[in-house]
Amino acid sequence: MREEPVARTSGLLLLENPKMEEVVGFLQDSFRRKDLVIIVGDCECKYSGRASSSLGHGERVVLIKGDGSVQVHRPTGYEPVNWQPARCILSVSLEGSSLSIKAHRSRPRETLDTVFSSLIFIASTRLMDRAEFSLYVSEEQMRDALVSDPSILEDGLRLIDFERRVEPGFIDFYGKDTQGRFVVVELKRTPAGKDAILQLKRYVDVVGETTGLSVRGVVAAPSLRSGAQRILATLGLEFKRLSPRRCAKLLQKRETRKISEFFRAP
Amino acid sequence: MREEPVARTSGLLLLENPKMEEVVGFLQDSFRRKDLVIIVGDCECKYSGRASSSLGHGERVVLIKGDGSVQVHRPTGYEPVNWQPARCILSVSLEGSSLSIKAHRSRPRETLDTVFSSLIFIASTRLMDRAEFSLYVSEEQMRDALVSDPSILEDGLRLIDFERRVEPGFIDFYGKDTQGRFVVVELKRTPAGKDAILQLKRYVDVVGETTGLSVRGVVAAPSLRSGAQRILATLGLEFKRLSPRRCAKLLQKRETRKISEFFRAP
DNA sequence: TGCTAAATCTCGAAC
DNA sequence: GTTCGAGGTTTAGCA
Numbered sequence: 108m109r110e111e112p113v114a115r116t117s118g119l120l121l122l123e124n125p126k127m128e129e130v131v132g133f134l135q136d137s138f139r140r141k142d143l144v145i146i147v148g149d150c151e152c153k154y155s156g157r158a159s160s161s162l163g164h165g166e167r168v169v170l171i172k173g174d175g176s177v178q179v180h181r182p183t184g185y186e187p188v189n190w191q192p193a194r195c196i197l198s199v200s201l202e203g204s205s206l207s208i209k210a211h212r213s214r215p216r217e218t219l220d221t222v223f224s225s226l227i228f229i230a231s232t233r234l235m236d237r238a239e240f241s242l243y244v245s246e247e248q249m250r251d252a253l254v255s256d257p258s259i260l261e262d263g264l265r266l267i268d269f270e271r272r273v274e275p276g277f278i279d280f281y282g283k284d285t286q287g288r289f290v291v292v293e294l295k296r297t298p299a300g301k302d303a304i305l306q307l308k309r310y311v312d313v314v315g316e317t318t319g320l321s322v323r324g325v326v327a328a329p330s331l332r333s334g335a336q337r338i339l340a341t342l343g344l345e346f347k348r349l350s351p352r353r354c355a356k357l358l359q360k361r362e363t364r365k366i367s368e369f370f371r372a373p
Numbered sequence: 374m375r376e377e378p379v380a381r382t383s384g385l386l387l388l389e390n391p392k393m394e395e396v397v398g399f400l401q402d403s404f405r406r407k408d409l410v411i412i413v414g415d416c417e418c419k420y421s422g423r424a425s426s427s428l429g430h431g432e433r434v435v436l437i438k439g440d441g442s443v444q445v446h447r448p449t450g451y452e453p454v455n456w457q458p459a460r461c462i463l464s465v466s467l468e469g470s471s472l473s474i475k476a477h478r479s480r481p482r483e484t485l486d487t488v489f490s491s492l493i494f495i496a497s498t499r500l501m502d503r504a505e506f507s508l509y510v511s512e513e514q515m516r517d518a519l520v521s522d523p524s525i526l527e528d529g530l531r532l533i534d535f536e537r538r539v540e541p542g543f544i545d546f547y548g549k550d551t552q553g554r555f556v557v558v559e560l561k562r563t564p565a566g567k568d569a570i571l572q573l574k575r576y577v578d579v580v581g582e583t584t585g586l587s588v589r590g591v592v593a594a595p596s597l598r599s600g601a602q603r604i605l606a607t608l609g610l611e612f613k614r615l616s617p618r619r620c621a622k623l624l625q626k627r628e629t630r631k632i633s634e635f636f637r638a639p
Numbered sequence: 640t641g642c643t644a645a646a647t648c649t650c651g652a653a654c
Numbered sequence: 655g656t657t658c659g660a661g662g663t664t665t666a667g668c669a
Contacts, residue, residue, distance in 0.1 A: 119413070119493055121389070143434065143448055146413060147498060157662040159509040165502030168409065168436065176447040179454055182409055182500040183440040185458045186649065192451045192664085195454040197558070217662075232413065232493065236431030242647085243425040278546040330667075348667080353645070355424040423647040452664070457648070483647065508662080596652080618661070 118142075120231040120288060127206050130229060134199045134208070139233040141173035146208075148226035152189045156217020162188060169221060171197065173233075177210040177219060191219045208283030220256035228334055235328070246279075246296045252354035253292065253327070255279050260327055260347050261359060264290060273317075275309045279326075288323055296351055300335055303328070308342050384408075386497040393472050396495060400465045400474070403497040407439035412474075414492035418445055418455045419469055422483020428454060435474070435487055437463065439499075443476040443485055451573055457485045510617035512545075512562045518620035519546050519558065519593070525623060526613050530556060539583075541575045546593075555580060561594035562617055566601055569594070574608050 122133060137144050146169040154161040167188075168180040175195040178187035195210040206223040250269060257264040263285035271278040280292035289313055293299075293307035303326055310325035326339065327349040339346055388399060403410045412435040431455075434446040441461040443452035444583040461476040472489040513554065516535060523530040529551035537544040546558035557580055559565075559573035569592055577590035593615040605612055 119389075121387075121494070123385075123387070145413075145434065147411075147496070147500075151504075154662075158618055159507065160507060160662080162506045165504040166500040167502060168411065168500070170434065170436070170446065172446070172449055176449070178451070180436065180438070181502050183438055183442075183459065184650090185438075185442040185444065185456060186663095188506055190451060190662085193449065195509035215662085227498065228387070228496065230413070230494065230496075234413075234432035234434070236433060236447050238417075238431040240428045240454055241426060243427070320498040328494035348644095350645070352424050352647075356645095356647080420647070426647080452648095456647080458647095481647080485647095614659095616660070624663075 122226075122229045125226055125229060127201060127204060127223075127226070130206055130226060131199050131201055133229065133231065137169075138197045138199070140233065142231050142233045143173055144171040145169070145230040146171070146223070146226065147228050148223045150179070150221050150223045152222075153220045154189050154217070157215055160189065164224065166227070171208070171210075175210070175212075177208075177221070179219075179221060189219055189221070191217070195219075242294065242352060244355045246294055249294050249296060249327075249349065249351060249354040250279055250359060252292065252357045253349070256357055257282055260292065260325070260349060260351065261290075273310055273313050275313065276306070278310050278314075281314075284323065289320060290317060290323045290325060292325045292327050294349070295326065297328070297336075298330045298332045299326045299328035299346070300332040301338055304335060304338050304342065304344060307344055311344070345349050385422045385501050388492075388495040391492055391495060393467055393470060393492070395487075396472055396492060397465050399469055399495065399497065404437075404463045404465070406499065408497050408499045409439055410437040411435070411496040412437070412489070412492065413494050414489045416445070416487050416489045418488075420455050420483070423481055424515065426455065430490065432493070437474070437476075441476070441478075443474075443487070445485075445487060455485055455487070457483070461485075461516075493616050508618060510562065510621045512560055514624060515560050515562060515615065515620040516545055518623045519560065519615070522623060523548055525619065526558065526591070526615060527556075539576060539579050541579065542572070544576050544580075547580075549639060550589065555584060555586060556589045556591060556611075558591045560615070561592065563594070564596045564598045564601075565592045565594035565612070566598040567604055570601060570604050570610060573610060577610065 123181045134144065149164055149166050150165055154160045170178045174193040175197060176193040177191040177195060180185040180189045191210040191212065198209045200207050202222065208221045209218060212217045226278050253260060254266055257266050261284065264282050266282050268281045271280065271281045278291055279294040282290045284290050291310045293303055295303050307324045307326055311322050315322045324344040326344060326346045329350050331346055400410065415430055415432050417430055419514055420426040436444045440459040441463060442459040443457040445455040447454045457476040458479065461478045464475045466473050468488065474487045475484060477484045477611040519526060520532055520535050523532050527550065530548050532548050534547045535545065537547045544557055545560040548556045550556050551628060557576045561569050573590045573592055577588050581588045592610060592612050595616050597612050
């Protein structure tokens with residue numbers, strides 16, 4: 108006799124070595140509730156869409172999330188061997204003694220069919236997760252990256268000075284472009300707003316007065332806040348996208364290169 | 374009283390609402406055996422390496438494979454929020470009442486630390502999976518792709534004919550390059566071997582005799598079988614990599630473009 | 640909606 | 655080992 112799935116404190120439902128028949132309803136309920144489902148068992152996969160693929164029998168972990176995304180994981184490899192992104196239409200059916208789970212989407216039109224010939228266990232649960240994910244790179248790290256390779260902002264851009272003291276404060280990056288024009292860069296780790304633009308404007312004015320030449324002002328940030336583009340254009344300043352991630356990557360590269368050059372030295 | 378983890382027929386070990394203390398040994402054993410581990414629980418994540426990231430408390434699924442890869446999955450999204458590729462060094466420790474799982478690798482130097490404050494369940498199992506994964510595109514589809522856009526093989530390559538009847542059989546693709554030289558292409562869906570090369574040689578010779586001009590012979594395949602490069606060079610023929618996937622992608626693009634052009638038509 | 644560029648891209652092959 | 659290119663790339667930012 109089989110026991111019914113038991114609801115845990117966390118709302119976890121577990122089926123160990125379940126029968127195919129009972130699994131159909133179990134999965135349909137889980138999909139309807141948009142719960143997360145983990146299936147471990149022996150399955151085949153067929154994918155058809157942008158390309159076609161087939162994968163014979165083997166024991167795998169299948170992860171089906173409430174958003175309709177599907178992943179089939181083999182025992183090794185970071186990436187799923189087969190998958191389907193979110194917003195799939197999921198359907199479960201019994202095919203003889205096997206269980207078929209189809210994940211279909213249009214645009215692009217593609218289907219992943221996972222057919223289980225045996226099941227080791229199935230878990231279904233609703234996960235609570237409201238946390239915010241944040242990738243960090245400091246403004247100082249971004250400045251270091253720009254100083255070490257100004258071309259990440261603009262081709263041919265060269266460094267004159269950084270953290271340069273001028274009347275209202277410090278210029279993050281001070282350089283010269285391919286046409287020989289001075290460039291003042293205001294760096295922001297987060298989307299740049301009016302404050303950053305006005306700050307830059309002051310620096311540009313000061314440098315313009317000091318040198319008596321026309322000076323370019325560039326806001327370098329991951330993006331502009333809404334409305335900032337308008338102010339920027341009004342003041343004759345520019346925006347250049349600079350992603351914190353790219354800066355971090357470049358710094359990492361420089362770091363490893365330094366180390367390798369050190370070891371290569373005689 | 375807690376019951377001991379029970380070994381299933383499949384070698385599955387399950388812990389439901391386990392205590393942190395018992396989990397440490399459980400995970401260390403699993404990692405040593407290089408079994409696959411699934412953990413569901415409330416955790417925080419900190420990543421540091423190429424970039425830095427932090428993720429606050431939330432219920433997630435963590436998948437740790439025998440190859441040392443780690444994935445932290447939130448309730449939605451196809452991709453893991455945090456991850457670490459294969460060949461990581463895994464370590465488990467108790468930090469107060471929390472469980473910390475660190476995945477570290479060098480080159481690039483980066484660490485993912487996942488700290489569980491509570492556990493819903495843990496599963497550990499060895500998966501048997503020896504199946505081969507294959508992506509399908511027929512040779513005919515590859516030929517269609519090449520015919521519809523010869524530049525995927527070589528810049529400026531133009532089509533003269535395909536499936537062209539010559540003495541020993543059919544030339545897959547017959548064209549002309551930017552220098553006006555005739556090009557005979559032999560297509561293979563799988564790594565090309567001696568047979569494909571000799572076939573191509575016959576076509577090239579026939580076309581050369583017919584036209585009285587020098588003719589280029591190109592093997593287009595995902596790769597060359599070992600030793601084939603040598604024969605190719607000896608016979609004065611060329612190899613151009615052509616992936617079935619890229620052909621499939623191109624065909625799909627053409628298809629969608631056709632459809633959109635159809636709908637756009639007046 | 641479609642494109643273009645970046646990704647903690649990953650992964651594999653060639654050099 | 656390192657570099658280079660492809661991917662069912664995915665994803666985010668913009669026009």
